[in-house]
Amino acid sequence: MTSTAHFSTKDRILGAAEELFAQFGFTGTSLRQVTSRADVNIAAVNYHFGSKENLVNEVFRRRMDDMSTQRITALRAAIAQHPGELEPILAAFVEPALALAQDRHGGAAFVRVVARAYAEKNDSLRKFLSDHYGHVLREFAKAIAACVPALSKEELYWRLDFLAGALTYAMADFGLIKRPSGVAEKTHRERAARELIRFAAAGFKT
Secondary structure, three states: OHHHHHHHHHHHHHHHHHHHHHHHOOOOOOHHHHHHHHOOOHHHHHHHHOOHHHHHHHHHHHHHHHHHHHHHHHHHHHHHHOOOOHHHHHHHHHHHHHHHHOOOOOHHHHHHHHHHHHHOOOHHHHHHHHHHHHHHHHHHHHHHHHHOOOOOHHHHHHHHHHHHHHHHHHHHOOOOOOOOOOOOHHHHHHHHHHHHHHHHHHHHHO
8 A cells, every 4th residue: 555655656746847847947946846736745755766866867767768668679670570671770769759759648748858858958867868778779879770881880870869859859749740630649640750760761871
């Protein structure tokens, strides 16, 4: 019984922090705002997270762990089923991220948090993300390199960086292409994924 209560309290704090970070940024959000939104006391935040920095990290971990697992699983399937083909590898990178953006349980807020992470120079967060999820990017880099052996390592990482930026832009859905009325979100997301994969493939092959 206690563990369930702890889980729900922790989840409430994470959900409140995610919404507030999306709205006000990391530096613009106080722990007092988080406790007020989550309807908990400061002791609960300290108990579960220890510090604001760790709370920021855990907001990312809650989403990134699942997405990273999905990406690696899809990547291994792409390599096994479509050896030497670039597009399935790019799909394994792009599709789980766009699916997360459409998650009705806070996905949109998390995408804004990701955009905040790009905008705010948060070195400790960048280190956390590099330490915990850098291996995912390295696996994709290795798989892409096998498909485009003419690219130097430097060129490969430049283009992978551009892909990550374009993907974040597509996830945030603040581009020129809005979902037309009458088109389901899932259909629109699949179209966005197809276009981004095609665009990225051309970029890597050029």
